[in-house]
Amino acid sequence: MEAYPLSLALFDFVPVTLFLVGAFFLVRIAIQMRGSPCGRMAMAGSLLVFLGGFLKATWKLLYAAELADIRWMSEVQFALVAPGFLALLVTAILMARGRTQTAAPPVMAIAAWKIPLLAIMTLSSMGAQGILAYLSFRRKARLAAVGFIVAFLCLVAMGAMASGEQTVARQWVEESINTLGQLGFMVGAVLLHRNVRALGC
16 A cells, blocks of 8 residues: 555544544534434534544554554544444434434443444434435425435545555545535535524434
8 A cells, every 4th residue: 555645644543633623513403403312423423433534544544644544543443433424324214303302322232343333334424314305305304314425425536446556546536525515414414504503304
C-alpha cells in the first residue's frame, strides 16, 4: 500500500466532524420524538461511531506524519462503529414507530471478528439511513429525506469500493464519497430536526 500523504490524513477528519454535527441533531430529534431513553441510545451509538472514526483518523495522521504507528487505533474502529450503527438503527426504528414510550433495548453483543462487524456496521448504517429517509418523507421533510438518501447511496458506493488495492488515489475517492455521505447525513439530520421542532412529534 502507498504511504498516506498528510493531506489525505487531515481530510479524514472532515467526514468524522460532519457525522458528529449530524449526530448532535439526531440525538435531539430522538429525545423530542421518543424521550430520554431513545436519546441516550442515539447518543451512545453516535459516540461509538464518532470515536471509531476519530481514532482511525488520528492513527492515519500520526502514521502519515511519521510520528507513530499505533495499529490498535485503526483496528478498533470495527469494534466501535458496528455496535454504534446498530444502536442508531434501533433509534431510527423506535423513532419511526411513533410516540409509544418504551425503553430503548440494549445493544446486542457483537462478535470480535472483522467480517461480522463489517456486515453489522454496513447493514445497520444503511438501515438507519433508509428508515430516517422514510421518516422524513412521512413528515413531508423531503429535503431531509434527500440528505439521508445521499448518505445511503454513498454507503452503497463505499461498500462497492471496499475490495481492491488501496492506492492513495482510491483512498481519496473513498474519503470524498464518505465525506459526501456524512454531509448528506448532517443536512438530513438538521432539516429533520427543524421539522420536528416546528411541527412537534
